[in-house]
Amino acid sequence: MRDTWPETFAALAAADLTYAEVGATRDASLPSAYGHVLRDVVVGKGRGAFEQAAEGLFTWQMHREAGLAPVSTAQRAAVGAIVVLRAGLGPARLAIPCRVVYTEEESDRRGFAYGTLPGHPECGEEAFLVRYTTSGEVHVRIRAFSRPASLLARAGEPLSRLAQAYATSRYITAIRRLANSAG
Template identity: 45%
Template sequence: MSFTYDDVGATRKPGFCPPGFHPLHVRTRIGEGEDVFRRAAEAVMTWEMHRAVGLALDASADRAAPDVDVTLTLAGMIKAPCRVVWTVEEHRRAGWAYGTLPGHPECGEESFVVDRTGDGTVWLTVNAFSRAAKWYSRAAGPATRGLQHAYARRCGAAVRRLCGPLSEF
């Protein structure tokens, strides 16, 4: 299956949003320190974050890697097929992005990146660009974007929770 949009990999470019798409940028403070960073990175790279927000997930691998296919199931019935387009695993930065495949209610790309800043603070940043691909996404209009923002905030809260008492501040 081919991606449903042209700018594959574009979430690597900060602030990029193709014409006709809606941008999303949500940054959540997770905690502080190397242990929190490692735990948060593992939660993001192994799909644990997605499961913790209550999504059913079927992936072709246990860990995010380029070309891994992932299907999320929303509300027990809406299937959202995606493919990982890039990953990063560095000393202070780890994450990945997936792009939409045919059948997804939206069209676009979303990235989930954990980074540890110079002062030791750990952050989860969710960046995306998208537009409606199904009739029900179009019918929901701005509510769809509100749901996407709420989902990104839930991802941050889930990672913070998964990091446990180490992430409290």
């Protein structure tokens, strides 16, 4: 499949996102017609932990550490970058295409959000933000809204919600590990 990545990325770059509320993970309230995820967890302490966590997030390392195999048009998350997250093995491997829709890169707040593209089992947006607080704590905040994108996904919606909760927990564990690898 590696030989088809240029064609895959070209098709995804030309595709529209599969939802209308682009950027809504920045808002105080998430769109009501979707299921929601909101987790805000302390993952470390100190500026070094913050820098390491932010770097791991932006370079797709968090996704790799969480057990996904990302393939992207960019080494670092940037607006417009396409990432295909791959879950599973062999013929059961699921391709999960997304596009980065915004980034935040301030001294004490760094992160990005990506939105779903055609072929993703869900439609919606997920945002990842690493924050450094005045007390020196490092937080990761994950906000998402989504709903099933296909008939098959709708039929398995309870399993989809469990899979999303599992993935969110794995992201948090990965960021915690990355933050605490600062040394």
